[in-house]
Every structure is written in C-alpha cells, then in structure tokens.
Amino acid sequence: MTTLYPKSTSYFLCTILLATFLSVISTDIVAQTELSAREIVERVDESQRKTTNSAFTRMKLTTCKFGIKNGKIKCVEKARIKLVESAQINTGVDNKDTKSIAILLEPASERGIGMLTYTYEDSERDNETWLYLSALGKVKRISVRNSDDEDTESASLFGTEITTEDQETGKLDDYTYELLEQGEYRGRQVAVIESRPKAHRINKSSYGKTRRWIDLERFIVLKAQMFDKHDNPIKRIEVGKVQKINNIWMGRSLTFMNSVSQRLTNMKLEAISFDMDIDESFLTQRALTDQAFREQFLNNLRQQAQ
Numbered sequence: 254m255t256t257l258y259p260k261s262t263s264y265f266l267c268t269i270l271l272a273t274f275l276s277v278i279s280t281d282i283v284a285q286t287e288l289s290a291r292e293i294v295e296r297v298d299e300s301q302r303k304t305t306n307s308a309f310t311r312m313k314l315t316t317c318k319f320g321i322k323n324g325k326i327k328c329v330e331k332a333r334i335k336l337v338e339s340a341q342i343n344t345g346v347d348n349k350d351t352k353s354i355a356i357l358l359e360p361a362s363e364r365g366i367g368m369l370t371y372t373y374e375d376s377e378r379d380n381e382t383w384l385y386l387s388a389l390g391k392v393k394r395i396s397v398r399n400s401d402d403e404d405t406e407s408a409s410l411f412g413t414e415i416t417t418e419d420q421e422t423g424k425l426d427d428y429t430y431e432l433l434e435q436g437e438y439r440g441r442q443v444a445v446i447e448s449r450p451k452a453h454r455i456n457k458s459s460y461g462k463t464r465r466w467i468d469l470e471r472f473i474v475l476k477a478q479m480f481d482k483h484d485n486p487i488k489r490i491e492v493g494k495v496q497k498i499n500n501i502w503m504g505r506s507l508t509f510m511n512s513v514s515q516r517l518t519n520m521k522l523e524a525i526s527f528d529m530d531i532d533e534s535f536l537t538q539r540a541l542t543d544q545a546f547r548e549q550f551l552n553n554l555r556q557q558a559q
Contacts, residue, residue, distance in 0.1 A: 443469060
C-alpha cells in the first residue's frame, strides 16, 4: 500500500532528514578535528602504508630548473624525463616495515639503474638504501644522513629533487608534533601540523622542521613545506590530482620544488596495481645486478597488472 503525505508534511520530513544529515557530517568533522596532532599523523602514516602494500607502480619523473613567470611556475630549461617501475611490500611486525625496489626504464642510456630501499618502524634501526649503476656494474649503499656509515652519500631518487627521506614512513617517535592551525585549503578541511626531529634524530635528518597541510577527511598530505635547521624554507611539495584507487586515497601527481637548487621534480603516477603477488626474494640486491632475474620478475608483475 502506498501512503501519500501532504506537501507540508513532506517538507517537514525533508527538513528533519536534512538536519539529521548535516548533524552527522558536523559530528564527524568535530570528531576528526578533536584528534591530536600525533593522532592525525598516525592516520596519515597508516594511509601511506596502504599504498605500499603489495603494490606495483609505473611513474614518470620530470625534472628541470624552474622560474616564475606571470605568477606561474615554469621550467626554464628542457626537462629531463625518467620512466620508472617499482614494486613494494610491507613486512615486519604488524607490516610496519617496507621493502621496495625501483628500476629505471627510460631514458635508454640509464635503463637498468635501480634503487633498493628497506624502511623500518624501529627507531633504533636505520633505514637502508642501495643504488645500482648499470654502467659501472656496482652497488653502493646510500642514505640521507640516516646512518653513521662513512661510505654513504646524500640520496636522491635517480638525480631528482625527491629524496629517500621525503618518502619515509614510520619512525613517528623520532619527532614532536604541533597542531598550528585548522582551516580550509583548496576547498578541503585541513590541519596544519609541524613536526620537528628529536635530539637523537636531528643529525640524521636533512630538515629542521616540516609543516604539512593534512586533509582531515581523507588523511593525505596536500602540501608540505620543509625547513633547514635555521628555519629557512628549502623545499615544498604540492600534491596535484587526488584519486581513490582500490579504496585508498592518493595523489596521482606530486611536485617537489627545491628553493635552494631552484629545481623541481614532478612525480606522475601513471599506473598502480594492488594485491600483487610479489616474491620477497625479488626485493634484494640480486634484482639490481642480475638483469635476467630482474626481468623475469618484472614481466610477471606486468602480466598480473594487465
């Protein structure tokens, strides 16, 4: 049986439903904004880990010197473009450690150069990164002031403005966190959180402090500003297109701008596949040096991703 309501009753019900809906949204936003700075950062860290959980990616890195023309940032030289494939898995206790490998596909002159990275949640354990230069046939351990090992050098991702430290997750206990303000950024409700390395971490970090504009609904960073130990701004990260993939929010385009070198790198995520069957034996130094071994695994991942 169908029951018809008078227009006034229908309007009254709609008003109640709308008020209830807005109340739910308001309650949800209040609940989010009542999170502490540390709790918000933990949510972001959790979201970032989901992007490295058995994932296979293909990305384009575009690097150039930049300038500002008519208020817009522009390349002032021919950009250098690199195409990279990478595979990542989460390991360790509660899957809070990560192993990843990135291999250059283009340009042809650099094909086969690779980077292997192990990141650890444990503050007592330094992250590890190895770079393989195919032309030299040599693997070298590198870091971003993240180890006392003398045989290390500052690490950037294939000569770009992206460093291994920029991509780190975990080690949250190595920093202090302060909620500076809340408001709106690019139409999103955000919290601006400043993190500073603690005394035991300061000599292992390239940054004296970092400010992040964090989306309070999706818990991703929309913008970041890095400062040196004298509070001078040295790098900025802008997240472009944000997309939900496999129920995970992520930035499809990130631009890293170094105000010291006046260079920028845009990282464009061209493809990503989750729930991949990635054998942990692939994420080893052998995959850097053994081309046949590496291609066998990469071809298997490409087929899975189709």
